[in-house]
Amino acid sequence: MIIDIHGHYTTAPKALEAWRNRQIAAIGDSAAMPKASELRIGDDELRESIETNQLRLMNERGIDLTVFSPRASFMAHHIGDFSVSSTWAAICNELCYRVSRLFPGSFIPAAMLPQSPGVDPATCIPELIRCVEEYGNVAINLNPDPSGGHWNSPPLTDRHWYPVYEKMVEYDVPAMIHVSTSCNPCFHTTGAHYLNADTTAFMQCLTADLFRDFPTLRFVIPHGGGAVPYHWGRFRGLAQELGKPLLRDHLLGNIFFDTCVYHQPGIDLLLRVIPAGNILFASEMIGAVRGIDPETGRHYDDTRHYVDAAHIDDAARHAIYEGNARRVYPRLDAALAAKGH
Amino acid sequence: MIIDIHGHYTTAPKALEAWRNRQIAAIGDSAAMPKASELRIGDDELRESIETNQLRLMNERGIDLTVFSPRASFMAHHIGDFSVSSTWAAICNELCYRVSRLFPGSFIPAAMLPQSPGVDPATCIPELIRCVEEYGNVAINLNPDPSGGHWNSPPLTDRHWYPVYEKMVEYDVPAMIHVSTSCNPCFHTTGAHYLNADTTAFMQCLTADLFRDFPTLRFVIPHGGGAVPYHWGRFRGLAQELGKPLLRDHLLGNIFFDTCVYHQPGIDLLLRVIPAGNILFASEMIGAVRGIDPETGRHYDDTRHYVDAAHIDDAARHAIYEGNARRVYPRLDAALAAKGH
Secondary structure, three states, X not given: OOEEEEEEEOOOOHHHHHHHHHHHXXXXXXXXXXXXXXXXXXXXXXXXXXXXXXXXXXXXXXXXXXXXXXXXXXXXXXXXXXXXXHHHHXXXXXXXXXXXXXXXXXXXXXXXXXXXXXXXXXXHHHHHHHHHHHXXXXXXXXXXXXXXXOOOOOOOOOHHHHHHHHHHHHHOOOEEEOOOOOOOOOOOHXXXXXXXXHHHHHHHHHHOOHHHHOOOXXXXXXHHHOOOOOOXXXXXXXXXXXXXXXXXXXXXOOEEEEXXXXXXXXXXXXXXXXXXXXXXXXXXXXXXXXXXXXXXXXXXXXXXXXXXXXXXXXXXXXXXXXXXXXXHOHHHHHHXXXXXX | OOEEEEEEEOXXXXXXXXXXXXXXXXXXXXXXXXOHHHOOOOHHHHHHHXXXXXXXXXXXXXXXXXXXXXOHHHHXXXXXXXXXXXXXXXXXHHHHHHHHHHOOOOEEEOEEOOOOOOOOHHHHHHHHHHHHHHOOOXXXXXXXXXXXXXXXXOOOOOHHHHHHHHHHHHHOOOEEEOOOOOOOOOOOHHHHHHHHHHHHHHHHHHHOOHHHHOOOOOEEEOHHHOOOHHHHHHHHHHHHHOOXXXXXXXXXXXXXXXXXXXXXXXXXXXXXXXOHHHEEOOOOOOOOOOOEOOOOXXXXXXXXXXXXXXXXXXXXXXXXHHHHHHHHOHHHHHHHHHOOO
16 A cells, blocks of 8 residues: 655636635625625546546556645645634535545545634634644644745744644554745745754654653654655754754654655655654655656656665555555554554 | 855954954944954964864865855844944955965855844845955855844745845846844754755745846755755745745756755765756854764765765766866856966
8 A cells, every 4th residue: 555645626616716815805804704605616526636636646656545635835824813824724624524525545634724824823722623623634834934935933932833743643543744835935835945944843852852741742844854865864964953852863763854856866765764664655646746757757746766766665655655655644544443444 | 176055254363253252242332332443363363263273174085165254143243233234344344355365275255244133135236246346256155034033034035135136146146045143042053043944945945936037046955955955855845835946946046055064974965866967065063062072083064075085976076076166156167267276
C-alpha cells in the first residue's frame, strides 16, 4: 500500500472560492456576511472534482490513499478575525470529510484549524474535536505563522501553543506544520514562505525542549523539511554548540519529514541523510508545481518515481510508503485495520 | 590557489564589542555616544586575532586567500538609526581593511553597508565608494532585511535597491546577500534566518526580471543557497509555472552559490545540481558552527574536505576553488594579477 500523507483539496468546485470571496468582501459588514448554508456543492460536483484530478493521478501513479486536508494557501488565517476563520475552517473541513465519505478507500481527512493572528490557539480546540470525533480526521495542519509572513506569533515551543498540543496528545494525532499564503511581499508563498517555515519550525524545536514536555507529540515537517536535510551537518553542529543531544535523540522521535521534493537529487539527499523511519511519502499534488519536468518528461510532483528510483532497500521503501504513516498517524492505522488492511 | 569567498571577522579583539556596546547604550543620548576615535586596537592585536584563528585554520586546510568582511551577525542594521549604522560600518570596514594590509597575501576585504531600516539604500553609497576606492574592497555584503527578521523592506528586485546596484555595476563588484542577527524570536539567526534569507532572495529574483535591468549584476547567495539546490526541481517548476525562462538562462548568469554546507551529502547535492560555474568555494569559518563533527572527526566548517572528496573533475574543482571567484570578483582577479598570480 502507498499512502500519500500530504494532499490538499486544491481542486474544489469554484463555488467554494466564490463563497470565500463574498465572506472576505463582507468583513466589517455583518449584514452582508454570507451564511455557511449559502454554500451549496453537490456530491456530484465533489466527485467530479476529485475523479478528474487527484484520484486520476493517484491511479496513474499507484497511490492508494491520501491524507487530505483543505487547500493550504487558502487557509489564509490572516484574513478577518477568529469568527471569519472559524466559519471558513468549518466549511473547508466539512468538504474534505465529504470527499473522504465519497471515496472512503482513497482519502482520509486532516483538519485545518480556525487560527487567527493574536488569538489564543485554544480557540481552535472545538473544531479540532469535531474533526477528530465526528469526521474521523487523523491529523491536523498547524500554521506556525497565522499572520501570513509577519511571524509575530510565539515560536512553536512556547506555551502559547500548548492547548493544541494537549489535545493532539490526547487524540494521538500528529500535526503537519504548514503555513498558508504569504501576504508579505518579500516572501513568495510556495517558493519561499513554505520552505522558510519548515526550516524555522525545525530550528525552533532544536533550540528548545518541547518534546520533553510532550514526549508523544509528533510534527510532520513538509516539503522535505525545507532546508533542513540539505543542511543536516549545520543543524547537527548547531545542536552540539547549544549543548543539545544528538538530533536523532533530541528530535527524531517526534519530527518527521515528507517527500515533497521535486527532483531526484533532492530525494536522494533526503534518503541519504534522514533515517528511513522519519520519512513519509507525500507528493502535495495537485499543488504548487503542476508542470511536467522537461528533463524527465514526468510531473515534477510525481514523487513516487523518485522514491522508486532511489537506492534504498525494500524495508526502507515500505516504511516510507506505508509503515511510517501508520505509526505516525495511529488513527489512520486504526481506520485501515478496521477495513482489514 | 584556493580562495574562500566567505569569511567574516568573527574574532576581532574584544575592544570592538565593548565599543559597540557603549554605542548601543548611548542611542538617544548624544552626549554619551562614543567617538569612533575612542576605539583603539593595535596592529599587534589584530595580527594575533587573525594568526591564532582564521590564518591558522587557513594554513591547516590549505586555503590561500579569504574574502574577508565584518562579522555578519554583528552588522545588526536594526539597531539605532543611519548615523549609528554608518559609524559602526566605517569602524568594521576599516578593521577588515587593516587585516588585509597586515596579511596582504591572505585576506582581501569585502564591505558591510551602513543600512538602516526604512532608510534609502542610496545612503550607503559613500561607504561603498570609500571601501572600493580607498580600501580595495572587492565585494559588498547586502542585507535584504535590515530590520533583522521583520522583513519590511521591499524585495531585492524593487527599485528601492537600484542605487546600490548602479554603483555595483559601475565598480563591477558582486554582492553577497547576507542578513544579520534576527531580533524576531521566531527565527534563530544562523539556523533559520540566514537560510531563509538565502531562499527568499533567490525566489525574489526568480519572480522578477532584475537582471534584465542589470545584466552584469552579480549576487552570491551564501550557505549553499539556503534551501534552493535541495529544491531545485521545485524552483525549476515554479519558474516554468510563472512563464520564466529556464533557470540557467533566467538566473545563473547572475546568481552564484557558495559551499558553506557542513556535511558531505549536502555538498554532493550542491555539486550534482548546480553547474560548477555557479559554485564558489567558501567555509564561513570561524562562524556559526565551530565544533568537530563526531561522525568525521573534522570541523563541520572544513568545507575543503567535502569539495575534495566530491566526485567532480579537475576542471570543475579548479573553477570552484579559484576560477569562478576570479570571474565573479574581477577586482579580486585584478589584485591577484597585479601580484603575478
